[in-house]
Amino acid sequence: MSCKVGIPQALLYYEYYPLWKEFFTELGAEIVLSSSTNKSILNAGVSSCVDEACLPVKVFHGHVEQLKNKVDYLFIPKFISVCKKEYLCPKLLGLPEMVKNSIDDLPTIIDVEINLIKSNSNLHKSVIEIGNYFTSNNKKIDLAFNKAINRFNEYKKLLANGVIPIEAIKVYNKYINSITTLKNSKYKILVLGHSYNLYDEFLSMKLIEKLQKDNMKVITPDTVSIDKINYYASKLPKRMFWSFGRKIVGAAFYLIEENAVDGIIYISSFGCGLDSVLIDLVYRKAKKFKVPFTLVTLDEHSGEAGVNTRLEAFVDMIIWRDSNENNISTHG
Amino acid sequence: MKITFPHMGNTYIAVKAMLEDLGLEVIVPPKCSKRTLELGTKYSPESICLPLKINIGNYIESIERGADTILITGSCGPCRFGFYSVIEKEILKDLGYDIDIIVFDPPDGNYKEFINRITKAVNTNNPIKILKSFNRGRIILKEVDRLFQFSNKKRAYAVNSYEVDKIMQKFSEGVLKVKGVIETKKLIKRIFKELEKIEVDNTKRPLKVGIVGEIYTVIEPYVNLDIERKLGHMGVLVDKFLTPSRWVEHNLTLGHLGLSEERKAWKAAKPYIRTLVGGHGRETVGSAIMYAEKGYDGVIQLLPFTCMPEIVAETILKTVAKDYDIPILTLIVDELTGEAGYVTRLEAFVDLLKRRKEERKFERVLSRS
Ligand code: SF4
Numbered sequence: 001m002s003c004k005v006g007i008p009q010a011l012l013y014y015e016y017y018p019l020w021k022e023f024f025t026e027l028g029a030e031i032v033l034s035s036s037t038n039k040s041i042l043n044a045g046v047s048s049c050v051d052e053a054c055l056p057v058k059v060f061h062g063h064v065e066q067l068k069n070k071v072d073y074l075f076i077p078k079f080i081s082v083c084k085k086e087y088l089c090p091k092l093l094g095l096p097e098m099v100k101n102s103i104d105d106l107p108t109i110i111d112v113e114i115n116l117i118k119s120n121s122n123l124h125k126s127v128i129e130i131g132n133y134f135t136s137n138n139k140k141i142d143l144a145f146n147k148a149i150n151r152f153n154e155y156k157k158l159l160a161n162g163v164i165p166i167e168a169i170k171v172y173n174k175y176i177n178s179i180t181t182l183k184n185s186k187y188k189i190l191v192l193g194h195s196y197n198l199y200d201e202f203l204s205m206k207l208i209e210k211l212q213k214d215n216m217k218v219i220t221p222d223t224v225s226i227d228k229i230n231y232y233a234s235k236l237p238k239r240m241f242w243s244f245g246r247k248i249v250g251a252a253f254y255l256i257e258e259n260a261v262d263g264i265i266y267i268s269s270f271g272c273g274l275d276s277v278l279i280d281l282v283y284r285k286a287k288k289f290k291v292p293f294t295l296v297t298l299d300e301h302s303g304e305a306g307v308n309t310r311l312e313a314f315v316d317m318i319i320w321r322d323s324n325e326n327n328i329s330t331h332g
Numbered sequence: 333m334k335i336t337f338p339h340m341g342n343t344y345i346a347v348k349a350m351l352e353d354l355g356l357e358v359i360v361p362p363k364c365s366k367r368t369l370e371l372g373t374k375y376s377p378e379s380i381c382l383p384l385k386i387n388i389g390n391y392i393e394s395i396e397r398g399a400d401t402i403l404i405t406g407s408c409g410p411c412r413f414g415f416y417s418v419i420e421k422e423i424l425k426d427l428g429y430d431i432d433i434i435v436f437d438p439p440d441g442n443y444k445e446f447i448n449r450i451t452k453a454v455n456t457n458n459p460i461k462i463l464k465s466f467n468r469g470r471i472i473l474k475e476v477d478r479l480f481q482f483s484n485k486k487r488a489y490a491v492n493s494y495e496v497d498k499i500m501q502k503f504s505e506g507v508l509k510v511k512g513v514i515e516t517k518k519l520i521k522r523i524f525k526e527l528e529k530i531e532v533d534n535t536k537r538p539l540k541v542g543i544v545g546e547i548y549t550v551i552e553p554y555v556n557l558d559i560e561r562k563l564g565h566m567g568v569l570v571d572k573f574l575t576p577s578r579w580v581e582h583n584l585t586l587g588h589l590g591l592s593e594e595r596k597a598w599k600a601a602k603p604y605i606r607t608l609v610g611g612h613g614r615e616t617v618g619s620a621i622m623y624a625e626k627g628y629d630g631v632i633q634l635l636p637f638t639c640m641p642e643i644v645a646e647t648i649l650k651t652v653a654k655d656y657d658i659p660i661l662t663l664i665v666d667e668l669t670g671e672a673g674y675v676t677r678l679e680a681f682v683d684l685l686k687r688r689k690e691e692r693k694f695e696r697v698l699s700r701s
Pocket of ligand 1 (some may be wrong): 273381382383410412413414463546548610611612638639640641642
């Protein structure tokens with residue numbers, strides 16, 4: 001009998017879902033995905049999680065609430081590091097513990113540690129450990145993981161070709177059959193932020209889709225080449241020790257310095273500790289190079305109307321700026 | 333060169349003495365005040381954690397007094413503290429200050445660079461001289477910790493707890509007037525003696541409360557609204573898991589090895605949290621458990637608003653409080669924290685602890701009869 005593994009559609013789902021999905025399926029497990037974020041998930045999360053947590057962590061709790069009675073296992077790996085000498089956010093480091101101490105009556109949590117801070121070789125150990133929940137045949141696990149990696153690389157190729165994950169993952173989940181055709185827009189907007197803020201359409205209020213409808217070409221850090229990201233991030237006076245921070249700052253610095261974007265929208269969530277640093281770094285750089293920058297902060301009470309107005313004003317400004325070569329102020 | 337550094341509880345006493353011994357001119361930032369915080373808040377990113385804002389305020393107030401070099405420490409993540417130096421430099425540069433900032437990050441394999449920075453900071457490349465004064469600085473730090481611990485105890489037992497405040501006030505004024513390690517040591521000794529003379533009532537059975545949480549909030553009295561003193565006057569015996577000397581040991585010397593006390597806390601925390609979460613999140617959980625095991629009446633967790641590691645700890649402490657049947661109060665501070673509300677919460681907590689203690693005594697009496 002196949003067992004059911006629940007995967008919350010939140011936080012690192014947007015980074016790694018295709019990988020885990022292939023892996024678990026190969027191992028004969030059935031994946032149960034929580035629905036995309038909605039009001040009731042948000043409310044459930046807000047009430048089970050400590051007040052001080054940031055929005056995406058609260059939302060994650062809501063997804064767990066939705067899944068907990070429907071599955072045999074919940075997959076909440078303990079991500080510490082996905083890259084040498086780098087970490088993820090402290091709240092992700094403690095995520096399984098936060099969930100366990102906030103929500104009662106949970107099924108078994110697969111909270112295997114993933115820690116590549118010293119070297120990549122630890123990954124294999126973690127993979128075996130995860131696989132062992134389903135089979136004791138390590139060869140089978142290796143095989144499954146290799147297959148999964150191959151598929152995952154294909155997915156990443158899509159991203160490298162400029163398809164943003166929101167679309168790539170849709171193809172992946174077969175929600176829609178074709179990728180929204182990329183229009184050749186005159187204006188390029190860099191939408192920055194953590195993937196779980198950018199691509200959660202409920203939290204971000206479909207901001208990306210709206211920009212696309214406004215005929216803007218949207219770039220996100222996921223579509224910028226890793227080499228560029230690394231090169232430009234390394235220009236910081238100190239090594240960026242957060243992997244997602246490196247991606248955000250590196251992508252932004254590259255596009256700003258190469259004069260390759262017309263504007264930047266940073267989508268942050270209230271209470272995000274990393275963003276308070278990253279926003280500051282990007283904002284200063286944008287200011288220096290006179291690239292329009294705006295910040296949208298999401299919280300549980302954000303109203304869509306307000307965000308829309310901000311967005312429209314920003315888009316108008318960029319178009320106006322373009323037609324008035326000698327732009328004046330870019331920062332309001 | 334006129335050197336300054338950010339405030340962090342009592343660390344200034346040791347750093348000042350040490351640098352003076354090396355022949356440097358030291359400008360201690362004025363005690364943190366409302367102005368410090370206002371300046372810091374004005375020029376820092378809005379959503380950054382409180383310690384950075386206070387640092388900025390400290391720098392500006394020191395620069396106003398002539399400082400031209402800032403000495404700071406760092407870390408390599410995963411908490412924001414590791415990026416303080418980068419942001420702080422940018423802020424000061426944008427404000428137009430012409431100032432040198434020397435950062436002591438824990439040597440990330442690059443010891444040569446680390447030594448270079450030290451020689452630059454202290455203007456000598458005689459390693460023996462440097463090591464010597466560093467060691468003496470550490471001793472001062474320990475002595476100061478001991479002194480404050482002792483003053484806490486005195487407050488809880490004193491017939492008149494305010495006498496302690498008077499003497500400690502004398503200490504903080506005196507420290508700015510003495511120079512170098514030897515004079516500082518002498519002063520500490522004198523203050524110890526004076527504290528000893530305070531009349532105590534040994535029949536008192538004070539409540540015992542352990543303070544845990546984010547280090548800066550725990551040890552900087554301006555930020556925690558002088559929690560030790562407030563509790564002391566309420567007749568509470570206060571103990572802190574984190575002190576400046578432990579912080580220095582952790583950050584500048586043995587950080588990667590883990591000190592025995594810290595190890596103990598990690599071990600205690602293990603059933604609840606197996607790995608690091610940055611900052612002192614794991615130590616917070618572990619030390620709260622250790623206080624519970626030692627029979628403390630309650631625990632207070634202190635953290636700045638949006639402090640990431642401590643939010644993880646806060647979640648777990650809820651379970652610890654249940655499992656160990658010990659009240660744990662979480663106090664979050666930011667630039668908006670008002671004194672009145674804060675004191676009310678402290679008083680309510682102390683009342684709760686008192687009531688529990690009475691009830692227990694009562695239960696025991698009944699069960700014996
Ligand atoms: S431990 Fe907390 S308060 Fe300190 S720098 Fe990190 S996030 Fe900020």
